[in-house]
Amino acid sequence: MEGFISVNGQISSPEDAQIPVLDRGFLFGDNIFEVFVAFGNTVLDLKPHLDRLRRSAEMHRIPIPWSDEELSFEIQSLIETTNHPKKYIRLVITRGEGIALYQPEEPSPNKVIFCLPARQESEEILSKGIKLKRRQANFVERGATAKTGNYIRSITALEQAKQEGFDDVLWTNGDQELTEATTSNIFLIGREGDLIEIATPPANSGLLLGITRSRIIDLLTNAKIPVTERVISTDEIARFDEGFLCSTVRGLVPIQQIDKHRLHSTRTNAVFKHIQRLFSTWVATEVGYRVNWNTGEKVEDI
Structure with missing residues (x-):
């Protein structure tokens, strides 16, 4: 496998990297993490990701003894070493080592940073x-959640969804409010005459407030395009005719179908395509050139 992994500053190939067998992240999922994307040597939204990492750490009382400057330097060093146009970076902080569920002694955290070629989306999904x-998630808590390594429910639900011919899961809470997909936030777009509504579920429905979600809201707001954070109930799905998922690595992915309801997110005059162009322009400004999001390759200079 291409790329590198740093374990507490020790850089290795993915095949040679090792963590202690008593690491609590491995034993209990006792960790927090962030995922970044880099084009060339530019990491998108580095500071917002590090800010969210520290919020997650505070929620779960996991100490982070490294400064943002130290973490940024290590991430930057890895991406400059990895020769790939689009890079997936995953920063994991575990509470340290310990076999007991409760750890009374002062924890000594472990830090693992992955820097690998980013996975590409299938051409069928893009087109x-x-x-x-x-799927109803009875475990959803109200309010913004932390980003931790406990994904077993999502993995199981995703496996079942794929067996039924779907690509991903759209979670709802116990009150039948839409929340998020397994690793992405959702925006839905509806038309009523000449009026267009762009809506995304709020934190109180129980979801991870994605960095790309926040970026999309900011871009739309600055462009004076109305966007609403509001409760979206399952019985409203039929009134929306476009939608997309968004995440750090996947970017913006159009939605074709929710259960049996068909959407038209990829049609020629879709609102989604305007939002996609707005996002692509921001990415080009950050990176310094226009990129093919899926491959990371340069399309043209700006």
């Missing part, structure tokens, strides 16, 4: 859109 299967 036609993604298919989502609703």
Whole structure:
């Protein structure tokens, strides 16, 4: 496998990297993490990701003894070493080592940073859109959640959804409010005459407030395009005719279908395409050139 992994500053190939077998992240999922994307040597939204990492650490009382400057330097060093146009960076902080569930002694955290070639989306999903299967998540808590390594429920639900012919899961809470997909936030777009609504579920429905989600809201707001954070109930799905998922690595992915409801997110005059162009322009400004999001390759200079 291409790329590198740093374990407490020790850089290795993915095949040679090792963590202690008593690491609590491995034993209990006792960790927090952030995922970044880099084009060339530029990491998008580095500071917002590090800010969210520290919020997650505070929520779960996991100490982070490294400064943002130290973490940024190590990330930058890894991406400059990895020769790939689009890079996936995953920063994991575990509470340290310990076999007991409760750890009374002062923790000594472990730090693992992955820098690998980013996975590409399938051409079919990019051209036609993604298919989502609703699942109720009885474990959802109200309010913004922390980014931790506990994904077993999502993995199981995703496996079942794929067996039913879907690409991803769209979670709802116990009150039948939409929350998020397995690793992405959702925006839905509806038309009523000449009026267009762009809506995304709020933190109080129970979801991770994605960095790309926040970036999209800021871009739309600055362009004076109305966007609403509001409760979206399952019985409203039929009134929306476009939608997209967004995440740090996937970027913006059009939605083709939610359960049996078809959306038209990839049609020629879709609002989604205007939002996608707005986002692509911001990325080009940050990176210094226009990129093919899926491959990371330069399309043209700006």
